[in-house]
Amino acid sequence: MKLLSALSLVPLVAAAPAAEVSPRGLEVPNSVVPSSVRVRGISLLGSGCPAGSADVQIDATKTLIEVTFSEYIVETGPGTRAADWRKNCKLTLNLEFDEGFQFATLATDMSGFAQIPTGSRGICTNTFDFTGATGSSQYALALPGPREGPFTLHADPDVVSWSPCGGTTAIMNMNTQCNISPTQNPALIAVDRISGKVTVNISVQWQKC
Template structure:
């Protein structure tokens, strides 16, 4: 089902989750449904991001196809920073609530010597002051695939309010700075995308029973 230019689908194979291994409640047996209310940002133009849910309710993934930030030759002034905000409507079985326990980000980076990049993410529920925000920094020279994992401590988990349907927001950003590299002759870039769908962002869910 396509909503707002983003597809919401079910994965054919289960993904490894962290909920059971970390002592949280076993995920509910009933299927969760994630509708994408809105998608906005320079890193995820309409039709370039897809959301998929694992059959065991332990994770969901987001796959991008045009999420690239760059500086240097061939770049526009605004290309150094790309972002994406996903506004998700997560329908969970009655009596349960969820939180994002971890997130795995992947992509490819080519950073010239002296260039740097940063990947940021924040998570919050609509109308809630509680926000989990994490970032990772990379330095050149680098020409390889990259991976970063956000692990949220149990005490810092932001739980969905029990008995209320509030949209869940995920804001991501990648930013590349030329630093001391020669941006008049070289290009540095960082991607969080995949043309074949093999690279994606995985969000691991923690579950607990509502009081």
């Protein structure tokens, strides 16, 4: 598990009155946002995010979280092992913000590189929940063959889960996992060859409790 040092974010200007598109392409819905948000701590654990290979950033609007992985590689075919066929990373993000707010994850974009032949299928699943709250949001992203090249996949949850009210902190848990089947065919889900990363962009909405 890797614990990253806490970081402070610059104050946010007033929210725009209409929905807008973030610099990374996710639509950001109307929302009232806290005047300050601070990341108190981040932990990362899993085969897809060995120490030093993952990074978390929050954009200036506080409505987009970007998680990048530089060693997230899923591979099947001759010479591969069970550990290669599936990768996962559990991220725990501890946020501190103004009292009287809560937030939810609304959508995800996942991008990387895929080489999936006919007859094979890749799937990535991102699951979000909040410590102390019931329910979770799950996003399934399918990569059926044949395809080869960069990909960006968008998904919305069936159920939106909100962080608990009544405090100034919330712990968001994200578990991302990808696998390919069948395992005997050569196939790959990996970092993009240009950016060198697998990226998960998470659209976030705030509201007053």
